[in-house]
Amino acid sequence: MIPHLLKLIWNKKKAHALLIVEIWASFMVLFGLATLIVVNVRNYREPLGFTYENVWAIGLKSNQDTTDLANKLQRVQQRLKAYPDVESVSRMSNNFPFSANSTNNGIEYKKRKVLADFYVTDEAFAKTLDIAVPAGRWYRNADSVGKYTPVVINQKTKDELFGDENPLGKVIGERFKVVGLIDNFKAKGEFMSNKPAVFELMKADAIWNDTMLIKVKPGTDAILEAKIVKDIASMVTGWNVEVDYLTDSRKNQHNLVLVPIIIALIVCSFLLINVALGLFGVLNLSIAKRRGEIGLRRALGATSGGISTQFIGEIWVLATFALLIGLLFAAQFPLLNVFDLQAGVYVTAIGVSILIIYVLVTVCALFPSQQAAMIQPATALHEE
Secondary structure (H helix, E strand, O other), X not given: OHHHHHHHHHHOHHHHHHXXXXXXXXXXXXXXXXXXXXXXXXXXXXXXXXXXXXXXXXXXXXXXXXOOHHHHHHHHHHHHHOOOOEEEEEXXXXXXXXXXOOOEEEEEXXXXXXXXXXXXXXXXXXXXXXXXXXXXXXXXXXXXXXXXXXXXXXXXXXXXXXXXXXXXXXXXXXXXXXXXXXXXXXXXXXXXXXXOEEEEEOOOOOOOOOEEEEEEOOOOOHHHHHHHHHHHHHHOOOXXXXXXXXXXXXHHHHHHHHHHHHHHHHHHHHHHHHHHHXXXXXXXXXXXXXXXXXXHHHHOOOOHHHHHHHHHHHHHHHHHHXXXXXXXXXXXXHHHXXXXXXXXXXXXXXXXXXXXXXXXXXXXXXXXXXXXXXXXXXXXXHHO
């Protein structure tokens, strides 16, 4: 059966070349889209590493005020702690969770180098975001008197920098000492890949770390927000005060990921519809031109199921040719480690794309093949 189908297709290779190109192009587009979806689904399934509900980020900008800024920031922090509805207050750098800001730096240990995201925080950061510390502990302000700056690293940093070695107590980058280890920390949301992260103890006089994270009691509404903004404005005249709810910031980060995927899905859907219509039209035309051949086969004893299987088999052979060409291109991505993604991501995307292509061509061939199967041999031969 298969050699016969190959011979039929080879005899019409010029007519089928365009179909092969269309199916190949569809496969490549599907492969790209499937890779994007597989990466984000895998990232989404990994734990975030912290909680964000009922956490607000208060950004403070001193503007033209340059006097005694460190003392003013500490006074604001103490005032925030005094609110009955505020459970915890933490001061940190402006790259707070779900923000658009990021800071990274290279760190080294025994000639192993890692590019990690750096977060400058205080001792209340883990409590404010409910971050578990399974090994070691979170740093305290009292640790700032030591020779080395205490840091907490995440599991990704540990894996890439220390391997199987215990990181606690080790000095990295000649000035950081690891005191704690946490699991994941995906600051940009669930769709972010789990990157190496380092949390550094903030110095009390570091005036550029002017973001306050506060965790409020459940059910706290905008009345407290308005009161906080009014109180801070009266304490530090001329400063800008901006409050971000982490739940809202999280939605913005998700939209940055989901909108391109939705646009790509729409474009890909239109492409597949065009390819499907093209296949459908070509198969209908092919049946109309081959009525005599079909009638002769039916007269020689071919069943309607055999006729239908023949047309589906022909389109499957065409699709296989196109997919083999597509695989030559797609296989380069895992082999060359393009975009630094795991090979399993590309393999999954290739499998999904192949499955969709075969389903698509089968659906397109079903109706024309059934039409071919209904042709009566006497009618077809009479027309010939």
